[in-house]
Amino acid sequence: MEKFFEMMIQMNTFDLVQVIFWGLAGAISFYFSLGNARVWTSISIGFFLIFLSQAYGINPWAHYAKLTAFHYIVGTVAIMTITHGFLEYYVFCKTFEISGNKGIVYLSTVVVLALSGVFLIINPTPSPNTIRNIKMVENAIWVFLCVMNIEIVRKIYIAIKDSDISKGFIAFSIVFYCILLWRGSDLYLQIFQWDKDWQDIIAMMTEETTDIEEYVGRVQFSRDVTKYAGLLSGASVGGTFAYIYRLLK
Amino acid sequence: MFLLPKGSPLFENLAVSKLKLPDVLLKLSNGVFTGYASFVFQTGTVILVFESGKLVSSLLEEHNGKRLTGFESLAALAERMVTSGSGSMNVYKLSKDLTLCIHALLEGETLYKAQDLKLIDINSLLKKVKEDQMNGCLRIYTDEHSAMIFYKEGNPLGFFHDGSSEIETSSSESQKIAGLPGAKIDLFSTKGVEDIMGVNLLEVANIQKIWDTAVAIHQTEIEKTNKERFEREKKIESVKLAEFEERIKIIVGDAIGKVGKGIVDKELAENGGNSCLIDDAGSAKFLSGVERAAKLLISATNIRILMEKLTEALATAKSEF
Numbered sequence: 001m002e003k004f005f006e007m008m009i010q011m012n013t014f015d016l017v018q019v020i021f022w023g024l025a026g027a028i029s030f031y032f033s034l035g036n037a038r039v040w041t042s043i044s045i046g047f048f049l050i051f052l053s054q055a056y057g058i059n060p061w062a063h064y065a066k067l068t069a070f071h072y073i074v075g076t077v078a079i080m081t082i083t084h085g086f087l088e089y090y091v092f093c094k095t096f097e098i099s100g101n102k103g104i105v106y107l108s109t110v111v112v113l114a115l116s117g118v119f120l121i122i123n124p125t126p127s128p129n130t131i132r133n134i135k136m137v138e139n140a141i142w143v144f145l146c147v148m149n150i151e152i153v154r155k156i157y158i159a160i161k162d163s164d165i166s167k168g169f170i171a172f173s174i175v176f177y178c179i180l181l182w183r184g185s186d187l188y189l190q191i192f193q194w195d196k197d198w199q200d201i202i203a204m205m206t207e208e209t210t211d212i213e214e215y216v217g218r219v220q221f222s223r224d225v226t227k228y229a230g231l232l233s234g235a236s237v238g239g240t241f242a243y244i245y246r247l248l249k
Numbered sequence: 250m251f252l253l254p255k256g257s258p259l260f261e262n263l264a265v266s267k268l269k270l271p272d273v274l275l276k277l278s279n280g281v282f283t284g285y286a287s288f289v290f291q292t293g294t295v296i297l298v299f300e301s302g303k304l305v306s307s308l309l310e311e312h313n314g315k316r317l318t319g320f321e322s323l324a325a326l327a328e329r330m331v332t333s334g335s336g337s338m339n340v341y342k343l344s345k346d347l348t349l350c351i352h353a354l355l356e357g358e359t360l361y362k363a364q365d366l367k368l369i370d371i372n373s374l375l376k377k378v379k380e381d382q383m384n385g386c387l388r389i390y391t392d393e394h395s396a397m398i399f400y401k402e403g404n405p406l407g408f409f410h411d412g413s414s415e416i417e418t419s420s421s422e423s424q425k426i427a428g429l430p431g432a433k434i435d436l437f438s439t440k441g442v443e444d445i446m447g448v449n450l451l452e453v454a455n456i457q458k459i460w461d462t463a464v465a466i467h468q469t470e471i472e473k474t475n476k477e478r479f480e481r482e483k484k485i486e487s488v489k490l491a492e493f494e495e496r497i498k499i500i501v502g503d504a505i506g507k508v509g510k511g512i513v514d515k516e517l518a519e520n521g522g523n524s525c526l527i528d529d530a531g532s533a534k535f536l537s538g539v540e541r542a543a544k545l546l547i548s549a550t551n552i553r554i555l556m557e558k559l560t561e562a563l564a565t566a567k568s569e570f
Contacts (some may be wrong), residue, residue, distance in 0.1 A: 039545060088547070092542075096515040165545070
């Protein structure tokens with residue numbers, strides 16, 4: 001516990017606030033999943049997993065490379081679970097089919113995470129470069145699925161425009177726009193090797209150079225977008241689930 | 250209506266709906282009955298003339314004047330007995346002579362029909378009968394009574410009126426009827442008793458088969474009518490069900506939105522169509538399905554209101570159907 005508080009103190013304030021926001025968002029979304037239909041289970045679990053993926057900052061064992069890598073894999077599983085949930089909701093809007101078991105969603109998520117863990121365990125300890133690659137893949141999948149989810153949410157909204165919950169989907173679209181900016185800007189930095197992880201890698205391990213000095217403006221802008229969009233994403237997720245909970249009361 | 254004078258009554262006003270023709274004919278045949286049985290229906294009258302248990306003559310006369318004799322009249326009688334809910338049978342005993350005269354009359358020809366007695370020159374008519382040396386029968390009748398005068402070769406043979414079982418010699422009854430208001434006459438020429446064939450229709454006609462055929466046809470008609478009525482009722486019910494389905498869609502649509510219609514269609518399709526709405530188990534499954542879908546779309550309060558409205562509508566529908 002002492003180590004935990006020590007870590008909290010050492011953390012960047014902004015990152016700490018972000019983790020707390022995601023923690024709240026995760027708690028609200030998980031609570032939302034408990035009393036609701038199976039479709040919401042996937043969505044809620046996915047957003048809760050985002051908190052777990054962001055929590056590496058407060059994870060006292062985060063210096064273990066495999067655990068850090070696991071955090072990023074959890075993030076990937078999170079957006080896939082969220083997308084699966086929205087796809088199910090879209091199918092429901094078109095076919096009105098609701099089937100399946102909540103327990104299967106929980107179980108499947110746990111199994112996928114467990115298999116991811118096994119994957120990391122049986123493979124060599126990831127280097128900082130490997131961890132960065134995993135993070136880059138995570139960001140790419142996030143960006144792609146966010147764009148897809150924005151479109152799905154739009155279609156869902158059109159289909160159920162006159163029902164109580166439709167406004168909740170407007171809120172979800174705001175969430176995905178925020179997440180798109182957050183992950184998109186981070187991916188942008190990674191692609192052009194202007195991200196902090198790469199800067200640390202080239203500083204410590206390779207003799208490669210970087211052209212970051214030439215693009216300070218856009219790098220700083222992207223970093224700011226990543227920072228604030230990440231914060232906004234966490235806040236909007238918590239707010240959205242609270243709003244939907246009120247709509248469905 | 251062909252009204253014969255009543256002979257000595259054996260049975261009167263027996264409800265035909267309770268009788269079977271083969272049984273009636275068998276009883277009269279085995280009883281060596283001589284006389285006639287009349288079956289009175291709303292559309293006409295059937296006269297069966299028996300002589301010593303032999304069915305010697307059968308005549309159907311409808312109100313429109315249509316006449317059938319022989320097998321055709323028996324088949325028509327069977328058909329009327331089976332299908333008619335009303336109808337009465339009377340059996341009158343007559344003497345053999347009178348029976349044969351009636352038989353001859355039924356086989357004969359109508360010369361004058363329903364002539365108003367006031368308008369006819371009865372004396373000229375009788376003179377003609379004598380001059381032509383006719384074999385015939387003069388029937389004098391009102392709606393309730395009739396009397397007959399039989400002639401052989403232009404000479405009166407005798408009288409037959411209500412209550413007689415034999416050919417009478419007194420004309421008083423005939424004169425009384427002639428004096429009643431609205432009295433009419435018919436004049437029939439008849440074949441000589443010696444000329445008419447004494448065929449026993451019971452031996453040449455398969456009465457049981459005629460009866461069974463009439464029963465079968467009637468049964469088929471009933472089944473056809475029932476089927477038509479069932480289909481008509483089914484059609485009415487299906488129209489009513491369709492209207493009810495629309496009402497349900499409106500209720501769900503008002504609560505959930507335009508997707509409500511689709512949800513109702515889907516739940517009805519999964520539960521065997523709109524007939525599930527009037528079935529306890531089906532309607533429970535339908536409600537459960539709608540509620541499950543509604544949970545993804547509207548608030549708990551609105552779901553409760555929706556379920557209440559649907560339950561009320563379904564209860565009303567069940568009482569209507």
